[in-house]
Amino acid sequence: MSAATPADGKAWRVFHGTGAVPDAGPVSLPEAPPWRRFRGGPTLPPPWDDEEAAGRRLGQVEPVPQLDETSIDTINAALQLRRPLLVTGPPGVGKSTLAYLIARELRLGRVLEWSIVSRTNLRDGLYAYDALGRAQSITAWRVGEPGSPGSYAVDAGPSQLLPTLGDFITLGPLGTALLPYDRPRVLLVDELDKSDIDLPNDLLHVLENGSYDVPELVRDKHDTMIVHTSDPGMRAEVRNGRVECREFPVVVITSNGEREFPAAFRRRCLPLEMATPSxxxxxxxxxxxxxxxxxxxxxxxxxxxxxxxxxxxxxxxxxxxxxxxxxxxxxxxxxxxxxxxxxxxxxxxxxx
Incomplete structure (x- = not known):
């Protein structure tokens, strides 16, 4: 952020609601409060910018505010405190587009989208384990079929590779957002009010601690495993079955106001109500x-x-x-x- 005071007179703001990419490079985010600092590792390279997806949502953004002053202040408070935004309002007013606006303006890379339906559970957002695919690959390996995925040799010889557990684990949008990046990822949790009654409560631990375990990896004999992520073609190293962020992600949770969330969940979020644009x-x-x-x-x-x-x-x-x-x-x-x-x-x- 420039040392000069911005035109709006609010030097504490890092997000100004324009969606315009700064010429001076990525915006420096404020340091997290002591109680919202994490120590995950090893550090991953920054994600790429998905300008095509952002362009569909935002168009060719002009450097003028697209939000009111109260909304901009609330978003900056969430960035300062490393807390999720709970964005409510009628359908179609741009709640989910807000995630793309933040990601583009702060140059935080590709937005991770987690679309919620009535059958969604916490594990869907964290990771998926293809147990059937792994069993089939191991069977193929045992009968000597070539082409099975794997990354380490076994006693049968260096030319035969046993499929690794990590080949069959893919981190979900929430799970990927909590990987140890130097700058926060942007996670869009879209229409949480469509979930079953338990999901908001299930999210509490993850939102508070910025970490989670993959039980299948915790039980595995290998300390380190390479798994797939929600970013196409990208993988990440997981140590001892635990994923912990370095910077808590920018979490934008949208709701159409169809239900009330538990007080414990709302306590961990900053509320932002969006009305019809002016x-x-x-x-x-x-x-x-x-x-x-x-x-x-x-x-x-x-x-x-x-x-x-x-x-x-x-x-x-x-x-x-x-x-x-x-x-x-x-x-x-x-x-x-x-x-x-x-x-x-x-x-x-x-x-x-």
Whole structure:
């Protein structure tokens, strides 16, 4: 962070809500509080930037704030304290996009996404163990079939490799986020309110301690094992079956407000409620996605805000679709087009 005081006068801020990549390189994050410091190792190289995924979410970002002052302060507080953000609000207001905004502006690399459904459990986020695949590989190795994965020789001879346990373990999004990186990863836990009643409580230990054990690796005779991660093609070394972070990840947990979470879980998170973006924010979003503001954009933004103010459920994606359609080549501004716009901006709470 530059030593100069920023234009907003809040020198403690490292995140300004613009999503714009700083010219001076990665932003220096504040030192973690003593009670949120961890000592995991060995240190892993930084992840790559997935600009394609960020571009789909954010477009070509202009250096203007896309969030209100209160939201920006709350996000900076979460960064200072190394605590998860619990982001609530109606569907389609940009809750999950917030993770990409933070990752791009702070240059924290590829966002790890954990999408929650009713059957999701904690282990799904931490790791997966392909026991069947391992059994099949060991059977193939025993009968001398070539091509079985493995990384260490056995008594049968150096040309025969026994499949290692790590070949069949893949860390999930949460498990990968807790690997020992020098800079925090960004983890998006999307729609936690869709989970069963136990998952928020099951998360408490991991969110507090920044570590977890892989029991299969704890029981293995080898002290070190190489496993797959949620980053395509990447592996990581796990020692003694335990994964512990060096920097607690930036955790963005979204909820549509369909249920109340336990007090112990909420105590570990900073709450951030997102409402429908303002007119200026919506116009900024359109400028980012379309490079230049389309001719009828302001009228469509006003119509969208009018619909949102009247109640029901409306999504930012609906506005983007309406603007895209009305700016398509050859589309006439007639009754048929207006009917399409009405259909695109319909109240989603009323079904079809």
């Amino acid at each position: 007119r200026a924010q919506l116009l900024a979003v359109l400028s980012n996605h379309f490079r230049a503001l389309p001719p009828d954009a302001e009228a469509l933004v006003d119509l969208f805000l009018e619909r949102a103010a009247s109640g029901g459920t409306h999504s930012l994606d609906q506005l983007l679709n309406a603007v895209q359609l009305t700016t398509a080549n050859g589309l006439q501004n007639d009754d048929a087009t207006r009917r399409l716009v009405e259909m695109l901006l319909r109240d989603l709470s009323k079904g079809l």
